[in-house]
Amino acid sequence: MEGVDYLADERKKAQFDVDEMKIVWAGSRHAFEVSDRISKLVANDPGFSKEERTMLPRKELFKNTLRKAAYAWKLIIDLHLSEEEAEKLRCFIDEPAFIDAHWVLTSCLTLIFAYAKLLLWAQRNNRKGGCPWPTRCKFGCYAQTELGHGSNVRGLETTATFDPQTDEFVIHSPTLTSSKWWPGGLGKVSTHAVVYARLITDGKDHGINAFIIQLRSLEDHKPLPGITIGDIGTKFGNGAYNTVDNGVLRFDHVRIPRDQMLMSVSQVTKVGKYVQFDVPRQLLYVPMVDVRQTIVADASTALSRAVCIATRYSAVRRQFGSQNGGQEIQVIDYKTQQSRLFPLLASAYAFRFVGEWLKRLYTDVTQRLQAKDFSTVPEVHACTAGLKSLTTTATADGIEECRKLCGGHGYLCSSGLPELFAIYVPACTYEGDNIVLLLQVARYLMKTVSQLGSRKKPVGTIAYMGKLEHLMQCRFDVEQAKDWLKPSVILEAFEARAARMSVACAQNISKFDNPEEGFAELAADLVEAALAHCQLIVVSKFIEKLQQDIPGKGVKQQLEVLCGIYALFLLHKHQGDFLGTGYITSKQASVANEQLRALYSQLRPNAISLVDAFNYTDHFLGSILGRYDGNVYPKLYEAAWKDPLNESDVPDGFHEYIRPLLKQQLLQTARL
Ligand SMILES: CCCCCCCCCCCCCC(=O)SCCNC(=O)CCNC(=O)[C@H](O)C(C)(C)COP(=O)(O)OP(=O)(O)OC[C@H]1O[C@@H](n2cnc3c(N)ncnc32)[C@H](O)[C@@H]1OP(=O)(O)O
Numbered sequence: 001m002e003g004v005d006y007l008a009d010e011r012k013k014a015q016f017d018v019d020e021m022k023i024v025w026a027g028s029r030h031a032f033e034v035s036d037r038i039s040k041l042v043a044n045d046p047g048f049s050k051e052e053r054t055m056l057p058r059k060e061l062f063k064n065t066l067r068k069a070a071y072a073w074k075l076i077i078d079l080h081l082s083e084e085e086a087e088k089l090r091c092f093i094d095e096p097a098f099i100d101a102h103w104v105l106t107s108c109l110t111l112i113f114a115y116a117k118l119l120l121w122a123q124r125n126n127r128k129g130g131c132p133w134p135t136r137c138k139f140g141c142y143a144q145t146e147l148g149h150g151s152n153v154r155g156l157e158t159t160a161t162f163d164p165q166t167d168e169f170v171i172h173s174p175t176l177t178s179s180k181w182w183p184g185g186l187g188k189v190s191t192h193a194v195v196y197a198r199l200i201t202d203g204k205d206h207g208i209n210a211f212i213i214q215l216r217s218l219e220d221h222k223p224l225p226g227i228t229i230g231d232i233g234t235k236f237g238n239g240a241y242n243t244v245d246n247g248v249l250r251f252d253h254v255r256i257p258r259d260q261m262l263m264s265v266s267q268v269t270k271v272g273k274y275v276q277f278d279v280p281r282q283l284l285y286v287p288m289v290d291v292r293q294t295i296v297a298d299a300s301t302a303l304s305r306a307v308c309i310a311t312r313y314s315a316v317r318r319q320f321g322s323q324n325g326g327q328e329i330q331v332i333d334y335k336t337q338q339s340r341l342f343p344l345l346a347s348a349y350a351f352r353f354v355g356e357w358l359k360r361l362y363t364d365v366t367q368r369l370q371a372k373d374f375s376t377v378p379e380v381h382a383c384t385a386g387l388k389s390l391t392t393t394a395t396a397d398g399i400e401e402c403r404k405l406c407g408g409h410g411y412l413c414s415s416g417l418p419e420l421f422a423i424y425v426p427a428c429t430y431e432g433d434n435i436v437l438l439l440q441v442a443r444y445l446m447k448t449v450s451q452l453g454s455r456k457k458p459v460g461t462i463a464y465m466g467k468l469e470h471l472m473q474c475r476f477d478v479e480q481a482k483d484w485l486k487p488s489v490i491l492e493a494f495e496a497r498a499a500r501m502s503v504a505c506a507q508n509i510s511k512f513d514n515p516e517e518g519f520a521e522l523a524a525d526l527v528e529a530a531l532a533h534c535q536l537i538v539v540s541k542f543i544e545k546l547q548q549d550i551p552g553k554g555v556k557q558q559l560e561v562l563c564g565i566y567a568l569f570l571l572h573k574h575q576g577d578f579l580g581t582g583y584i585t586s587k588q589a590s591v592a593n594e595q596l597r598a599l600y601s602q603l604r605p606n607a608i609s610l611v612d613a614f615n616y617t618d619h620f621l622g623s624i625l626g627r628y629d630g631n632v633y634p635k636l637y638e639a640a641w642k643d644p645l646n647e648s649d650v651p652d653g654f655h656e657y658i659r660p661l662l663k664q665q666l667l668q669t670a671r672l
């Protein structure tokens, strides 16, 4: 029945102030208000409908994305939306688009410009009153990856050879594998690209540098001479990421002016002299750090959507246990359902808070860069790489788990989960393969351990290594389940586990004559040590959040329950690490599990309200199973009839292919 809230009884059970929790989730009252207003604006505008997205053929799908992008652009201008509001608009339109790379790039290039003030190209254009980076009339993409190399950035093959005669670079794709491959927005829309290429002057290879290159005419949008561009083909899933034109790009001796090199770490002079500035070369990698922190911030949004759908549906769905003609049991009341679902709900909150913290850390490093302070770059790189890896892996796995938690109906596109998974899962690969990124964290950890004896004190997220002696010896010496709720106990357990795993790796590497050989041989252990370190960061940032003043009846208590679930679930999942490193006994591990079960029971009455606190509209969720009112079955039934296959009783092709077959069989049967 329309207008009935089938989840009303669930909502009445809440033991906390949901409106205050909405503000905690959004980050501030102001952020909540902006988010609430823009999400409703999008939901109520038929121009942003996404109902038929999974059924459209690619060309129509892509055209529709272009229409939506232009429409969004017009709204931004007509309604004078601020940057914050426009960003929310992009989020709630909920369609990956060519515009995403442009959006991200605009911000990170601003950073490079601001930091270096060495970017001659920008200076020249500013003098002319032009814009340093294409904005409204031009679109940019980030062309780093090639057909042959993605992770190994130093292995890229595109060349930028300086010609002092003409004061130009000649950009060339010397091999098939040097073709740029994957950049989003490149295939059909971008007019400009930041291209990573090997810089060559006077026959000498100076490694990878970045260049801004115009790709298409601003008149007729055709590729410029010497440039070949196309889309790389259909990707995983219906609709999903196929709204983006990931592209291929080749250069045939394309000439660009010298000052289109992004000269933030090095410069080429008019006479072709290569000058390296007194700044770390790694600054060239800063755009990746920028996008990674955004990906961490976005992970909680994707995971919370899936969790919201699975939680609401688990309260609606009933199976077994009817007694005396009464109702069957809601599947959310099965302990197995809780032990799969509630840690994901807790993870969504945990990722939200670690994302907020990472943004602050990133803002801090950008300010330091402008003051030429590079000291925190290695830590920020390790944090963004590690947390990108941890949150995207857990989110992709979590979305798939939510699909299974919804049983058969989760497999329908109308559940919203297949498309959400298909859109989300490449996050485990783009902006750095998740294993490659954890290996970067492991390098940072091994470096930290090797420097422990020196005067360099570990700070920031690695500060715990400073008390290594204690962490190597301490033992968990309490026996009661409730002891596991003490933040100091949880923190020490995660610190001891992370420290001991890193030290064990370092000791094992030292047994090899060549450390690089040892690192390669022990890579699988190193990845686990890196993960333990990253999990410690997430747990500790959740605990830090709880130390803040959090208003609202019962809000802090709910967050404490969620924090306990997040930490104890990890402890249960990685019990082998905690037992193996000797910090806890198996009896203590089983007591922790007892406490975890108690926390699930505490969370249960609040589950629906905790997902309501995400404040998602039905439009954004895009899921019949996750509808706010829980009116699932009539809507599922109704949606089935909208499938194109149901437009006729007899499908196309039946008379052409199946009928003759049936006739033939009938004839054969008659002959018998
Ligand atoms: C607003 C809109 C939001 C939209 C949401 C998102 C939509 C997203 C859309 C999708 C968009 C998708 C878009 C895309 O996918 S864009 C393509 C992304 N590609 C990658 O991420 C490639 C991954 N590979 C690498 O990052 C590197 O090559 C690795 C790390 C493997 C190094 O390999 P190698 O060992 O050969 O490197 P080296 O010798 O040159 O350098 C090593 C030194 O550099 C330090 N170092 C390394 N990296 C960084 C760094 N980043 N910041 C600071 N420092 C860094 C490192 O600690 C070491 O330092 P030291 O120990 O020597 O001191």
Ligand SMILES: Cc1cc2nc3c(=O)[nH]c(=O)nc-3n(C[C@H](O)[C@H](O)[C@H](O)COP(=O)(O)OP(=O)(O)OC[C@H]3O[C@@H](n4cnc5c(N)ncnc54)[C@H](O)[C@@H]3O)c2cc1C
Binding pocket: 101, 142, 143, 144, 145, 148, 149, 150, 151, 152, 181, 182, 183, 184, 241, 246, 426, 429, 430, 431, 432, 433, 434, 435, 436, 439, 523
């Ligand atoms: C949807 C999508 C959008 C993208 N957008 C862009 C874009 O806008 N611009 C752009 O430039 N690129 C883009 N990319 C490319 C992306 O950044 C790369 O695909 C990514 O960095 C992984 O690199 P790769 O493909 O070379 O993987 P590979 O490195 O070839 O990975 C293959 C396997 O090898 C393993 N492996 C690789 N190296 C090591 C190692 N050292 N040790 C252990 N294992 C290793 C990996 O773990 C993985 O299992 C995009 C990719 C996707 C899927």
